[in-house]
Amino acid sequence: MTASAPGAPGEGGRPGARDIPVWDPLVRLIHWSVALAVLLNATVLDPEGRPHEVAGYAVAGLVAVRLAWGLIGPGPARFATFPPNPAAALRHLRHWRAGAGTVHLSHNPLGALMVYNLWLTLLALVVTGVMMGTIRFFGIQWVEEAHEMAFDWLMISVALHVGGVVIDTLRTGVPLVRAMVTGRKRVPAGARVR
Amino acid sequence: MTVLPTGPGGRRALSLAVLILLQAACAAFFLGDVLIDFEATAANDLAHVWVEGVVSLALVAAIVLQLIELRHVMQRTERAEQGIRAARGEMQALIGQFFDDWALTPAERDVALLVLKGIDNEGIAALRGTAAGTVRAQTAAVYGKAGVDGRAQLLSLFMEELFADDSPDDRAPTARTGSGNG
Ligand code: HEM
Ligand code: HEM
Numbered sequence: 001m002t003a004s005a006p007g008a009p010g011e012g013g014r015p016g017a018r019d020i021p022v023w024d025p026l027v028r029l030i031h032w033s034v035a036l037a038v039l040l041n042a043t044v045l046d047p048e049g050r051p052h053e054v055a056g057y058a059v060a061g062l063v064a065v066r067l068a069w070g071l072i073g074p075g076p077a078r079f080a081t082f083p084p085n086p087a088a089a090l091r092h093l094r095h096w097r098a099g100a101g102t103v104h105l106s107h108n109p110l111g112a113l114m115v116y117n118l119w120l121t122l123l124a125l126v127v128t129g130v131m132m133g134t135i136r137f138f139g140i141q142w143v144e145e146a147h148e149m150a151f152d153w154l155m156i157s158v159a160l161h162v163g164g165v166v167i168d169t170l171r172t173g174v175p176l177v178r179a180m181v182t183g184r185k186r187v188p189a190g191a192r193v194r
Numbered sequence: 195m196t197v198l199p200t201g202p203g204g205r206r207a208l209s210l211a212v213l214i215l216l217q218a219a220c221a222a223f224f225l226g227d228v229l230i231d232f233e234a235t236a237a238n239d240l241a242h243v244w245v246e247g248v249v250s251l252a253l254v255a256a257i258v259l260q261l262i263e264l265r266h267v268m269q270r271t272e273r274a275e276q277g278i279r280a281a282r283g284e285m286q287a288l289i290g291q292f293f294d295d296w297a298l299t300p301a302e303r304d305v306a307l308l309v310l311k312g313i314d315n316e317g318i319a320a321l322r323g324t325a326a327g328t329v330r331a332q333t334a335a336v337y338g339k340a341g342v343d344g345r346a347q348l349l350s351l352f353m354e355e356l357f358a359d360d361s362p363d364d365r366a367p368t369a370r371t372g373s374g375n376g
Contacts, residue, residue, distance in 0.1 A: 024268060025204075026211040033215065054223060061222030062215060068258065072265055126226075133230045 020193075022076045022105050023183045030066045031180055034059055034122070038154070053129070060126040063119055076105055082112035089113050096171060103172050103191045111168070114161050121157055124150040204271060210264045217257050224250040288355055296339040305332040309345055310352065 023031075037055045045052040070079040088109035095102070096110075107115055128147040131137040169176045172191065179185040187193055228247045232240075289310065293303050308318045315333065319326045333345075342348045 024211075025208045026214065026264065029211055029215055053226075057223040057226050058219040060226065061218035061220070064222065065214060065218045065257065065261070068261055072261060074265065074268060130226050130229060133226075 017189055018187045019184045020105060020187055021183055022179060022185045024074055024077060025183065026069055026073070027066070027077050028180060028183055030062045030069075034062050037062075038122075038158075042151070042155070053133070056126055056129050059122055063122050063126075067119065078106075082107040082109070082115070084113055084116050085109055086113065096167070103174055103185070103187050103193045105185060105193060108168065111164060114157065114164060117157055118154070118161060121150055121154045125154065207264060207267050207271065210260060210267060214257055214260050214264065217253060217260075221250055221253040221257060224253065285352075285356075289352065292340075292351070296336075298336060298339060302332050302336050302339075305329060306336045306348070309333060309336070309348060 037059045041047075041052055041055050041059075045055060069077050075081055082104075089112070092109045102108075104111075106112075125147065128143055128150060131143045132147060137143045165176050168174075173188045174185050174191075176185075224246060228243060228250055231243045231246070289307070293306060298306060304322065305318055308321065313321065315326055315329045318333075319329045322329070337344060337348060340348055340351065342351065
């Protein structure tokens with residue numbers, strides 16, 4: 001929503017590049033708030049303290065809204081735009097290695113799998129975290145272990161997630177992190193867009 | 195980089211989004227607490243927990259309604275932007291049509307466009323790197339070809355087009371300004 005027409009040719013500095021709005025404010029706010037809350041819980045907040053639980057609940061609320069938005073939100077935010085499709089993800093991986101880069105306005109098929117994995121892992125963290133607080137599961141070993149395992153898996157996933165973002169940015173020339181900040185993907189001239 | 199939206203519709207969408215997320219964080223906190231309380235509470239205190247639960251669910255319902263409202267705000271903003279873009283494009287085509295019809299030279303077209311943008315003769319001379327006298331001659335030629343006697347009348351030709359609500363096909367400049375080339 002800049003002063004000039006969205007998607008106008010030449011906008012965004014580079015000649016021939018197009019700036020296409022993809023991520024709405026809700027998607028962007030949720031992404032960076034979740035990343036911040038996870039970072040806080042993983043580093044500075046005492047796992048046994050109240051703030052750890054509050055941050056965890058915030059993550060739960062944010063992810064829940066994002067999942068609802070996946071049903072009723074605008075095109076790029078919708079599940080229907082990036083359905084989980086392992087076959088397409090494998091194809092995408094092969095194309096990656098072959099060097100053919102198609103620009104996806106929503107998540108690419110491989111990124112889509114990662115996104116579902118991240119959401120499920122976050123929910124698992126919250127569920128096991130809340131379970132630890134209930135009388136029924138208080139002090140039960142496997143719940144605590146599940147919480148820790150989910151956290152380890154989240155860290156591995158985030159590392160792969162950020163790695164994938166970097167590789168895709170280099171492959172397609174679309175600065176993806178900038179898109180998650182400004183909401184707009186800058187697509188180089190002549191790129192195949194889907 | 196424009197991180198924050200600029201238009202009124204964009205700002206409204208942003209504040210609605212922030213509001214939704216704050217409420218969602220609260221709702222999740224209450225619901226989680228209700229779950230834990232529900233287990234830990236003696237039967238005679240359960241009424242309190244039930245109230246908390248119902249309030250949380252009401253909050254969730256409010257959030258869903260606001261999500262739908264946000265979607266509508268975003269759709270309205272998008273439609274408005276499309277309208278502005280279309281109007282801008284149409285206006286450009288219209289100006290081009292007039293200029294074609296008046297058979298302006300390329301230099302005269304540039305000058306006429308700057309006149310329409312409200313830049314005075316000295317400004318135009320500075321922008322184009324020509325003498326003020328040249329610009330005066332060029333604007334005079336434009337006014338002559340358009341059949342108007344100055345800047346204000348030239349502008350009013352286009353203003354008239356903006357306020358006319360006939361279909362675009364009837365807007366051929368020749369049909370409205372018969373004095374065009376004569
Ligand atoms: C705890 C840390 C993080 C988590 C849990 C996380 C999770 C997610 C999720 C769930 C999405 C999908 C967004 C949606 O559709 O709503 C996403 C997208 C994205 N994330 Fe992260 N993220 C994290 C950290 C980061 C970091 C540090 C970066 C920056 C390098 C980053 C860059 C991106 C980008 C660029 C996208 C959009 C990818 C695309 O264009 O398809 N994320 N992330
Ligand atoms: C995104 C959300 C969350 C993250 C990233 C997270 C992360 C962590 C981490 C890294 C630990 C330390 C594990 C260890 O001892 O090695 C931990 C422990 C714990 N977390 Fe979470 N957590 C999250 C959500 C929650 C929630 C929602 C709750 C409760 C409502 C919760 C309650 C706890 C508890 C009770 C412990 C164990 C403390 C102890 O006995 O040492 N967590 N969490």
